[in-house]
Amino acid sequence: MIIFGVSVFYIFGLIGTGHFHCPHCGGDRDYEHRTARRFFTLFFLPVIPLDKVGEVVRCKTCRTKFDPIVLSRPTTAQLASALPAGMRAAASVVLRAGGLNDATARAAVDAVREAGAGDYDLAHVQADANQPIEYAAEPLRALSANFTQDACERQLANAVRIALADGPLSQPERDAVHWIADKLGMTPAHATGVIATVEQSIRG
Incomplete structure (x- = not known):
């Protein structure tokens, strides 16, 4: 007796491999991205694609x-690095707008370390302050x-x-904060509110 049929197989057509956040495992895992193809089978074995x-x-x-859309979700490692990278980018923008000095450099180091980059230091501040603003986007x-x-508001x-x-904020610094807010998806009114809240808290 000959047994034949049609089945879908995923073992062929490798598109790529990498690291992703597996929703089933709940952690970062290795993956294979493959083409799903229907095969004519003979005795349950794929014969004709x-x-x-x-x-x-x-x-x-x-x-x-x-579904391949799962690859668009960030891994745990990417999430862990996104917060300090974002804070580092924001710091570079305001430092470029207002100028680098001892006070702003120390404040930048404190903010980026608080965000998770424990090895961030004054040498990094100097390098970041020299980066074009586009690098922060x-x-x-x-x-x-x-x-x-x-x-993001924090x-x-x-x-x-x-x-x-x-x-006090200079106009270039104020403009820089609004530019950062825009990239963070905030409205100008939202940014103005954040600025006013921080200014008020510092004044006492």
Whole structure:
């Protein structure tokens, strides 16, 4: 008796591999991204490839299959680095706008370390202050995409504190804070409110 049929297989058509956050495991795992293809089978073995029926991401640990959209979600490691990277970007923008001095440099070090980069020091501050403002856009957008608005607001407030470390905000510093807020997905009114709250708290 000959047994034949049609089945879908995921063992062929490797598209790529990498590291992702597995929803089933609940942690960062290795994955395989493969094409799902329908095969004509003979005795349950794939013999003749037919049409493609989509793509699938398979966790190499638990073997669970997912839609490729799962790869757009950040890993735990990416989330851990996004917060200090975003704060570092925000600090660089206000330092570039207001000028680098001992007070603002120390405030920047404190803010970035508080965000999770324990090895951040004055040498990093100097290097960041010399970076073009465009370099800060992507880390700030990543911060906005992966954290709550409250978390983004705290980082914006810390950027304001850096700018205020050597005195009242200048107009370039105020403009820089609004630029940061825009990249964090905040409205101008929201940014103005954060600035006013931090200024009031510093005045006493």
